């Protein structure tokens with residue numbers, strides 16, 4: 001069985017996987033990092049978004065072996081010393097979630113957006129979230145949370 | 156998903172050897188089409204050869220007046236590349252409209268054209284700009300590359316290495332996107348340049364096609380008015396839950412006019 005090694009949330013990890021093992025399976029089943037969700041099998045919902053070498057990707061559509069040697073950040077790696085990341089704090093403050101299923105992917109996607117575009121307008125946020133589906137909120141409060149996080153992160 | 160042996164070669168030669176040596180090998184680039192296909196057990200390869208670790212297949216360069224894009228260059232890279240934005244903004248715009256940010260961060264130009272989905276954007280980009288596909292065996296003009304639905308001129312063990320685009324004087328791409336996936340219900344690329352006057356349509360038929368009637372009309376005058384009366388017959392166009400063949404035929408005329416207006420600027 002092939003072995004895969006990567007850095008996940010700053011920690012070096014290694015494990016035995018099959019060729020077909022998805023990155024999301026490795027995160028959830030080998031590392032027990034269950035914050036990353038699986039919401040579809042068509043690569044469309046974005047519940048599984050994590051960062052690989054700084055870019056947001058769908059961890060359900062990448063093999064664990066393709067992340068060999070990579071730096072991976074999941075939702076569990078955002079808070080520092082018990083303080084929520086500004087995007088997480090803003091989702092809580094602005095009711096950017098209801099059931100919470102889409103939230104880890106939404107937050108990881110939003111963090112990537114704010115890295116590339118620290119000052120997005122509402123249209124740019126909505127367009128960026130094309131690959132993140134939420135069945136609960138109607139998106140308004142998610143957009144509000146991201147706008148507020150953008151302001152907090154500048155200040 | 157059935158299991159397979161994954162190969163991660165670091166050179167094109169090693170990739171060609173791995174695919175040639177497999178009993179039922181499949182090439183993988185971004186995996187954005189292949190992995191969902193494997194999940195649905197629509198394919199059961201013995202070996203998957205991932206091109207992602209081959210540095211030489213990534214990146215964008217200018218060469219002999221052409222913009223040459225490596226096969227594993229992602230849609231996000233093409234969309235953000237300063238050279239592409241300056242020389243062929245229509246192509247940057249096309250890449251920026253594919254799927255969503257996470258699909259664009261993984262999906263590649265080589266994977267998109269090798270797959271030749273009837274609703275994919277790049278086929279219109281290549282045919283509409285008169286590009287040339289470079290492979291491990293030869294160079295293929297875009298006009299001869301896309302054969303039919305999910306079918307290309309590629310042999311089983313042939314790997315796309317790059318795509319070379321001539322720099323047009325003017326060009327624009329307009330698509331009417333499926334609101335769920337962003338795939339093209341109809342997309343039209345028009346251009347005028349070293350490759351002549353070109354109008355290429357994706358999404359409407361089983362594979363990308365050129366609209367010669369529009370190309371001749373633009374030869375007279377490159378204006379939206381010149382193509383205002385160009386229509387296509389619904390016969391043979393795609394019809395599905397998203398759009399009937401008649402609706403697609405009408406969209407071709409609408410997207411054509413918008414693309415010409417944008418290119419004429």
Ligand SMILES: Cc1cc2nc3c(=O)[nH]c(=O)nc-3n(C[C@H](O)[C@H](O)[C@H](O)COP(=O)(O)OP(=O)(O)OC[C@H]3O[C@@H](n4cnc5c(N)ncnc54)[C@H](O)[C@@H]3O)c2cc1C
Nearest residue numbers: 184185186187188189254262263265266275276315337338
């Ligand atoms: C949610 C979603 C939305 C999407 N929306 C759009 C859209 O709006 N427009 C659009 O055009 N596309 C869209 N796509 C498809 C996307 O563009 C993919 O990137 C593309 O279809 C395949 O590229 P890939 O690099 O992921 O290829 P892979 O999935 O890795 O491979 C696809 C096929 O190409 C072959 N292949 C890959 N690379 C090579 C090569 N270098 N040489 C020879 N064969 C090769 C593989 O064997 C396989 O058969 C979408 C995909 C998803 C999941």
Ligand code: FES
Nearest residue numbers: 039045046048060
């Ligand atoms: S689980 Fe739906 S996109 Fe990954």
Ligand code: FES
Nearest residue numbers: 098102134135136
């Ligand atoms: S909060 Fe329930 S899916 Fe988004």
